[in-house]
Amino acid sequence: MKNKKLFKNLSLYIILIFFTLIFILPTVLMIVTAFKQDEMQILKDMNSFRAFLPVGDIGFQNFKDIFLRLPLTLFLKNSLIITILTIVLNVIVNSMLGYALARTQFKGKKVILTIVISLMIIPGEAVMLPLLLLVNKMNLIDTITVQILPSIAEAFTIFLFYQAFLEVPKEIEEAAILDGLNYIQIYKRIAMPLVMPTIVTTSILTGLGKWGDVLWPTMVTRGERVRPLAIGMQQLFTTQPQRWGDIFAFAALMVIPILILFLIFQKHFIRSIASTGVKG
Amino acid sequence: MKKIKKLLYKRDKSGYILSIPALLLLFVFVILPFIMAIYFSFTNRTFIPNPKLGTDFVGLDNYKTLLNDPVFWKALGNNIYFTAIAVPIQVTLALLLAILVNQKLKGITFFRTVFFSPVVIPMLIVSITWSLFFTPTENGLINSIISFITFGQVDLIKWLYDPSTAMLSIIILSVWQGVGFQMIIILSGLQAIPEDLYESASIDGATKWKQFRYVTMPMLRNNLVFVITSSIIMSFKLVTQVLVLTQGGPLNSTQTLVYLIYQSGYIDQMIGYASAIAVVFFIIVFTLSIIQQKFTKMVEN
Numbered sequence A: 001m002k003n004k005k006l007f008k009n010l011s012l013y014i015i016l017i018f019f020t021l022i023f024i025l026p027t028v029l030m031i032v033t034a035f036k037q038d039e040m041q042i043l044k045d046m047n048s049f050r051a052f053l054p055v056g057d058i059g060f061q062n063f064k065d066i067f068l069r070l071p072l073t074l075f076l077k078n079s080l081i082i083t084i085l086t087i088v089l090n091v092i093v094n095s096m097l098g099y100a101l102a103r104t105q106f107k108g109k110k111v112i113l114t115i116v117i118s119l120m121i122i123p124g125e126a127v128m129l130p131l132l133l134l135v136n137k138m139n140l141i142d143t144i145t146v147q148i149l150p151s152i153a154e155a156f157t158i159f160l161f162y163q164a165f166l167e168v169p170k171e172i173e174e175a176a177i178l179d180g181l182n183y184i185q186i187y188k189r190i191a192m193p194l195v196m197p198t199i200v201t202t203s204i205l206t207g208l209g210k211w212g213d214v215l216w217p218t219m220v221t222r223g224e225r226v227r228p229l230a231i232g233m234q235q236l237f238t239t240q241p242q243r244w245g246d247i248f249a250f251a252a253l254m255v256i257p258i259l260i261l262f263l264i265f266q267k268h269f270i271r272s273i274a275s276t277g278v279k280g
Numbered sequence B: 001m002k003k004i005k006k007l008l009y010k011r012d013k014s015g016y017i018l019s020i021p022a023l024l025l026l027f028v029f030v031i032l033p034f035i036m037a038i039y040f041s042f043t044n045r046t047f048i049p050n051p052k053l054g055t056d057f058v059g060l061d062n063y064k065t066l067l068n069d070p071v072f073w074k075a076l077g078n079n080i081y082f083t084a085i086a087v088p089i090q091v092t093l094a095l096l097l098a099i100l101v102n103q104k105l106k107g108i109t110f111f112r113t114v115f116f117s118p119v120v121i122p123m124l125i126v127s128i129t130w131s132l133f134f135t136p137t138e139n140g141l142i143n144s145i146i147s148f149i150t151f152g153q154v155d156l157i158k159w160l161y162d163p164s165t166a167m168l169s170i171i172i173l174s175v176w177q178g179v180g181f182q183m184i185i186i187l188s189g190l191q192a193i194p195e196d197l198y199e200s201a202s203i204d205g206a207t208k209w210k211q212f213r214y215v216t217m218p219m220l221r222n223n224l225v226f227v228i229t230s231s232i233i234m235s236f237k238l239v240t241q242v243l244v245l246t247q248g249g250p251l252n253s254t255q256t257l258v259y260l261i262y263q264s265g266y267i268d269q270m271i272g273y274a275s276a277i278a279v280v281f282f283i284i285v286f287t288l289s290i291i292q293q294k295f296t297k298m299v300e301n
Helices: A002-034 A039-045 A061-069 A072-103 A109-119 A124-137 A155-166 A170-178 A183-194 A196-212 A215-220 A229-238 A244-264 A266-275 B002-008 B014-040 B061-067 B070-101 B108-120 B123-133 B141-149 B166-191 B195-203 B208-236 B240-245 B257-267 B271-300
Strands: none
Touching: A002 A244, A002 B070, A002 B108, A002 B123, A002 B166, A039 A244, A061 A072, A061 A244, A072 A109, A072 A155, A072 A183, A072 A196, A072 A229, A072 A244, A072 B014, A109 A155, A109 B014, A124 A215, A124 B014, A124 B257, A124 B271, A155 A196, A155 B014, A170 A183, A183 A196, A183 B014, A196 A229, A196 A244, A196 A266, A196 B123, A215 A229, A215 B240, A215 B257, A229 A244, A229 B123, A244 A266, A244 B108, A244 B123, A266 B108, A266 B166, B014 B271, B061 B271, B070 B108, B070 B166, B070 B208, B070 B257, B108 B166, B123 B141, B123 B166, B123 B240, B166 B208, B166 B240, B195 B208, B208 B271, B240 B257, B257 B271
């Protein structure tokens, strides 16, 4: 009996380790290769296990290279501004409407709720061309604003906040109303801190989406001045001859911050992804 | 008490003030472009209209062109091909992984974290990394592995450079990146199954397989329906991998609906025609979403 269990656990671990290799090795290769300075060696290593090991000529040369080849600090600054501002504004604007729909009374509320739910079905990809014409008319092409403004209001996020606010006990607000607070004050001081998990969830989802977005910035940016990291990455990847050491150094710069955040806030990341699956 | 109720339900301006920013932005950046897309699909609108010719209403011309455009059918076919291959593999694998990481073993959270980790890596980076693995020579990582396993019996595969394997390459890297997402959703379903259901089943003498078939699977239906339908919808939105790696080629073998919208609208500047594709794309996603909601409701009842 004991032996049987041992055997079962052992085979489970073997399967688990097999999948661990599949899911971790590409990321390991990316980070390891970023430090390999000999381009020929990188390509030679690809047909052996050396591809996943920090062997050969190791150092920071690739990182120095990409800072010389591309305006990396500028790209990084743009990406940070775009991602952080989108997250913050996204949380504020969508939670406001979510709260209004969940708690306040006003004419047309039901209609607005129906509209928001219907808008969840419209994929951004279906409206990107008219959107491009609109922002062109607004003289927003080649700005940071155009990479933030259109993605602030989002039906799905509004819906997540709406559901979260519905679950806040009404008694808490009733007490606040007796204290003479109005709905805007209640929203700011009482309701928002109570839906912290939803704030974290939507921030993670918005942040991941923005950080790696390529399609929209490709369409609305022309010069390097306003371009995010993703476009720089794409630029480096398509420049011939491809230098994989540089490409992976750039990739590592883009991915390592997310991986660190992921390792610290694992539970939140996983919970936020799971929450997109529990739709009403 | 009455006073509170009165105060609570008083129609004050707060509701409007809180609603205005989001409603305004939704109108300008979602509703308006959506209406424009439908309108443009009936015109010969170009990116910058020729001042002499202007934009004309052309009725159903764009849709007629679409029906006779082999590239459109190729793109639609590719989306269906991607869905037919990627979704079953991804869902089965996700189910297997979810069951694995639901076992009571030491260090199981480590494995869960690792399997999930590709989900947080941007698809752009995943695509670029895998394109190196798909190097079409005998030195390519995946070709080396295949040659090692089969003792060199399989011909060299050209992966992204061969029309017959380009889409398959994209499927492989997409499954690798996305499966952790489905795993988590299925896992949350597994964890919601009460332990005593298994206990009573095993007292009744049900084997492990029967327990899986008659307890686990029915209890997971809701999660599985969501996972399957949402991955089908995701498959129809396929674009980043194509944009980064193949630009629809070789020979349109990786052309997809969304990439075609981008190509004909942004690169070829035919807004009218691209809008017609966008409308068709919307109708497909809309139908899938309705089916998703119907199924989820049915399961709930």
